[in-house]
Amino acid sequence: MVYVTEQTLTDVVRKRWSDIPDPRLQQVMQALVKHLHAFVREIEPSQAEWATAIDFLTRTGKLCDDKRQEFILLSDVLGVSMLVDAINHRRSSQATPSTVEGPFHVPGAPPMANGANMAANAPGIPCFCIGKVHGVGGEPIVGAALDLWQTDGEGFYEAQRPGIDGVWMRGLYRTQGDGSYLIRTVAPIAYTIPMDGTIGELMNRTNMSHMRPAHIHFALDAPGYHGLVTHLFQAGDKWIQNDAVYGVKEPLIVEFKKLPAGSKAPSGEIMNEPFYVVNYDFVLERKAQAAAA
Numbered sequence: 001m002v003y004v005t006e007q008t009l010t011d012v013v014r015k016r017w018s019d020i021p022d023p024r025l026q027q028v029m030q031a032l033v034k035h036l037h038a039f040v041r042e043i044e045p046s047q048a049e050w051a052t053a054i055d056f057l058t059r060t061g062k063l064c065d066d067k068r069q070e071f072i073l074l075s076d077v078l079g080v081s082m083l084v085d086a087i088n089h090r091r092s093s094q095a096t097p098s099t100v101e102g103p104f105h106v107p108g109a110p111p112m113a114n115g116a117n118m119a120a121n122a123p124g125i126p127c128f129c130i131g132k133v134h135g136v137g138g139e140p141i142v143g144a145a146l147d148l149w150q151t152d153g154e155g156f157y158e159a160q161r162p163g164i165d166g167v168w169m170r171g172l173y174r175t176q177g178d179g180s181y182l183i184r185t186v187a188p189i190a191y192t193i194p195m196d197g198t199i200g201e202l203m204n205r206t207n208m209s210h211m212r213p214a215h216i217h218f219a220l221d222a223p224g225y226h227g228l229v230t231h232l233f234q235a236g237d238k239w240i241q242n243d244a245v246y247g248v249k250e251p252l253i254v255e256f257k258k259l260p261a262g263s264k265a266p267s268g269e270i271m272n273e274p275f276y277v278v279n280y281d282f283v284l285e286r287k288a289q290a291a292a293a
């Protein structure tokens with residue numbers, strides 16, 4: 001037995017935490033002790049700073065319930081959520097990249113006909129999303145599901161919009177025989193991450209932005225292909241270069257082309273107000289074929 005000194009402590013703790021039958025848990029705990037001790041050795045916290053850190057984590061945990069997850073928000077603003085997403089979705093460079101799902105996805109979006117309006121009663125500028133879903137090899141994917149969710153034109157998701165008791169700003173579309181899709185919605189706007197908790201407290205002690213640039217969330221699913229959870233971001237958004245959760249990848253920035261009243265929409269109708277057209281082709285990667293027996 002080696003008794004502890006400041007110098008030997010990390011080795012003693014790592015040795016104790018090596019006695020774990022589950023090899024993955026052993027690996028995780030070894031790395032955790034190694035990096036956590038290195039962090040503490042670098043920072044050299046005072047007892048008061050250590051207590052402040054414990055208090056921060058305690059209050060962060062107390063904010064979490066079935067509607068709110070302050071720890072995921074902490075992971076988001078530290079870039080950890082995007083790193084975990086990247087590690088788990090390594091794809092061909094030709095495939096559309098993923099980005100984090102975020103906290104606002106609600107399973108079971110209502111099925112919508114091609115071209116149907118998923119924002120029929122919502123405030124905002126009309127917005128048509130058109131394009132195709134195809135494979136890396138260029139083959140159109142017929143019947144691919146596109147599950148969308150987003151803010152309305154005032155920045156509210158379904159969970160945030162007061163007085164809503166039902167579906168708000170989400171819908172499930174499917175690609176047509178040529179792999180094309182046509183979605184009618186309203187343009188989303190930029191919004192702030194929740195700033196009334198411990199993460200807001202921390203962000204307010206920095207000069208960093210707490211905004212997310214305007215975006216539409218998409219979850220794509222098609223048999224035989226890797227699913228894709230991603231966003232489309234509005235090019236030119238004021239916060240496109242400093243998204244608070246690091247979600248912006250260059251291939252996901254798309255022009256929201258604004259057309260004047262009197263123009264013909266992709267649906268064929270003449271619009272009596274200005275509207276946006278977003279044209280984007282999603283590229284999915286095939287799952288590896290099972291090895292022949």
Ligand SMILES: [Fe+2]
Nearest residue numbers: 102104215217
């Ligand atoms: Fe979002």
